[in-house]
Amino acid sequence: MRNVIPVLTVLALLAGLWWAAVAPMNIRPALDQVERSGGIVVPEGSVQRRDVSVWRLMLDNRDHVAIGYDLKRPRLPTPSQVGQEMWKTTGEMALKGRAWSKRSLIYHSWVTLRSTLWGFLLGTTIGILGAVAITYSRVTSKSLMPWAIISQTIPIVALAPMIIVVSNQVGIEGRGVPKAIISAYLCYFPVLVSMVKGLGSPRPSELDLLKTYNASGGQSFWKLRLPASLPYLFTSLKVGIAAALVGTIVGELPTGAISGLGARILIGDQFGTPLAIWSALFMAAILAGLLVTLVDGTQRITLRRMGFRS
């Protein structure tokens, strides 16, 4: 809790910087707009202005700087413009009962969230199974681990279009499955690494104790190794769910998807509506925050019930 004031201060600083940057970023389109509506601008003509620095333009046209804060298609929108746009596409539409319309960000967030959760489930399962195989078999450990590391140095975006082409040809309709595969690809690795560590975390004396109880391999796995690995698992799940969201959005970006937050960014780019891009970006950030908080809460409750001291 003692971090609240510093965090708020830094956030306020960042918002202030953002707000201040709007003026120089938007001065050119603002002056173009003023000139079109018959105002006087120094120097005249947008071609002449191209070689003049933005600071010079702002000094010479002090009266028109404010226009930059209220453009319809700004190069850099103000924080309040983004906030209004987000409210317009979420809360306001929900109040009108159109929360699931194709223009509402709630709908697109849901599409992204669904793929993220599927990818998260798939990636976590692969990660845990892989970790079990690596813990129990020397061959798998030696042949799989190096490739798991190499797989993360491959830029997944290069593969993303191919995953979609292949899954389309195999007869999978829609983009849900390929998106989930891409997000699973990003999300399995942290889980795998942590679980290998976690499953190996019981001390030899603890394993020996189970042997004196005449416990079978399965019993020592379910009663000792797995519970001991849970703190490691939860730590990696927090990284994993954020990675899964990144994966889903990467999967939506370059592939011509039509719904989902990544698709909103893509469409906003094609139709030249920067406000749509910015509000989709912030929505993705909110979604990431919610997901991580959710996993964090589950972690606290589970670990406390199991008797771990946090």
Next chain:
Amino acid sequence: MTWLIGALVFWIAAWTVNARLANSSLSETLAIRITIPLLFGFTLLVLWEGLVRGLGVSQVILPSPSQIAQTFAASTDILWVDVVQTVFKGALRGFLIGAIAAFVTAILIDRSAFLTRGLLPIGNFVAALPIVGIAPILVNWFGFDWQSKAAVVVVMVFFPILVNTVQGLRETDAMQRDLMRTYAAGYFQTLLKLRLPAALPFVFNGLKIATTLALIGAIVAEYFGSPTRGMGFRISTGVGSLEIDLVWAEIAVSALVGSAFYGLVALIEQRMTFWHPSRRG
């Protein structure tokens, strides 16, 4: 059918060999530790080749590794042009600018405990966000050439490196800092001789995360507009014009470059943190 069975037989044979190697007394030698994953990777390629040929998969869907290798060898000039555009111009420059900016910011912020406490949670959060989404905005601001790609990379690598460096700078304990005080060392001497070296493992951790991010950023940014060269450009147009083998060659290049970049940073890390307990072994 023979291809399918052959591939399966090879797979089982290779797995048996690997199992023997892993359980043999030599399994800890360097040669064996490299051979096992290599053999495993080769098996996957053989399996892929066998499946594609055995099931008669069309080349437009999934070309076989041998075909990809042929295309790779035949179009090295195109691939090289793309690597220069995407990696050397876009990703590497962005990586350097972003890393230096994050490093300097971290050292400046570190002087204020208040700012550090405020920035760490935010930085950690931002580092987990899908920042790639700003690619279209930055392409809009900086134009189609490498400058916009470098800008995307700068933003993407900045926060992971910043957060790790700030955390690393807090790594020294009171005892070590007190020792520097008894030597009458000033702020900069303490920074250079104690705190920066102690932070190095963390800095390199951030740099290693950033290598992959740099390539992802440079490639995604090209999907939103680029001159008629570059890996992202080639991939997106290749998918459209059904030159799937060229796309796979490009993917192979990106995998090689990604691994090489990561390996290079890891090598430098090994050279610079040889004193660290985890390396002395």
